[in-house]
Amino acid sequence: MMRAGEESDVWECTSCGYVEGRDAVEDAEMTTTQGQQKSEIVDVSDAEDQGLPTTSARCPECGNDRAHWYMQQIRSADESETRFFICTECEHKWREDDH
Structure with missing residues (x-):
């Protein structure tokens, strides 16, 4: 380098x-x-105000069943994108990778 x-x-x-x-x-x-x-920086503060879509997803923190979501390429281009979720209740953030 x-x-x-x-x-x-x-x-x-x-x-x-x-x-x-x-x-x-x-x-x-x-x-x-x-x-x-x-x-690579994605601002997810105030997700609802940013117009992020919602989906059915169980929050591992509070158990809520709705979350905002977005996808981002964080690995090499030949691998799939990573899905990120933001709980609509407690705003806990987590991700889901394809394996």
């Missing part, structure tokens, strides 16, 4: 220390770990 400081004009390998010059054109086309982290 190569990294660079904000003011740095080189890429440096975090394992072996190899150094390579940076190219502004190539850098603009690159996907960074910071960009990936930002795209």
